[in-house]
Amino acid sequence: AQTVTQSQPEMSVQEAETVTLSCTYDTSESDYYLFWYKQPPSRQMILVIRQEAYKQQNATENRFSVNFQKAAKSFSLKISDSQLGDAAMYFCACPYSGGGADGLTFGKGTHLIIQP
Amino acid sequence: EAGVAQSPRYKIIEKRQSVAFWCNPISGHATLYWYQQILGQGPKLLIQFQNNGVVDDSQLPKDRFSAERLKGVDSTLKIQPAKLEDSAVYLCASSLDGGEAFFGQGTRLTVV
Numbered sequence: 032a033q034t035v036t037q038s039q040p041e042m043s044v045q046e047a048e049t050v051t052l053s054c055t056y057d058t059s060e061s062d063y064y065l066f067w068y069k070q071p072p073s074r075q076m077i078l079v080i081r082q083e084a085y086k087q088q089n090a091t092e093n094r095f096s097v098n099f100q101k102a103a104k105s106f107s108l109k110i111s112d113s114q115l116g117d118a119a120m121y122f123c124a125c126p127y128s129g130g131g132a133d134g135l136t137f138g139k140g141t142h143l144i145i146q147p
Numbered sequence: 148e149a150g151v152a153q154s155p156r157y158k159i160i161e162k163r164q165s166v167a168f169w170c171n172p173i174s175g176h177a178t179l180y181w182y183q184q185i186l187g188q189g190p191k192l193l194i195q196f197q198n199n200g201v202v203d204d205s206q207l208p209k210d211r212f213s214a215e216r217l218k219g220v221d222s223t224l225k226i227q228p229a230k231l232e233d234s235a236v237y238l239c240a241s242s243l244d245g246g247e248a249f250f251g252q253g254t255r256l257t258v259v
Contacts, residue, residue, distance in 0.1 A: 035189070073252055074236055074238075074252050074253045074255070075250055075251065075252045075253070076190070076238065076240070076250035077250075078247060078248075081247070122189045122190075124189075127192050127203075132192065132195040132202045132203030133178070133195070133202075134180050134182075134192040134195050134203070134248075135190075135192065135248070136192070137189030137190050137191070138189050139187065139188050139189050140188075140189050
């Protein structure tokens, strides 16, 4: 069964500093995407970054980057130059493998606090 | 481009009552998902539609939950009868042929 583990229920960082959120996953898929989503208090899940598993190069989107270790099934998110607007719940997600569905299995999330 | 629309935003019902949630996906998106997000957890996939057909509903509690997507556009998720443990946020998402999923703002259900 697919599982996603986020071992940090909460992280706190000073504004302008760098923070890394951890995620490990398990999937039976051979070719897949991994995702980090942000969920602010408005509840809407917003895609932050995604990684194609067959690509060795780590994905980068402006201040957001990932460290993808396929063999270790590890997929961490690094946020550089943290901003107050980055405060939110962050969820890591891997493919949901059931009956041909291509939905996602999410971790329990990490609550990111930005200290001004 | 309009996003995924969901209604209502909030709903409070008593246990054993019924409730329905509505979702209007992004225009042209063939794939529609319903997720349940219990407080303190990540979203859990309940059901996936491809057009108006069900792709997977293995995690949908079918004794009380039902969902339909008539005409392959809007979708309705129903709970009857509701239990206390159904209190959660119900998120709808859509994608173009299984690509990036776009989420709505969800419906927060409280069962008392």
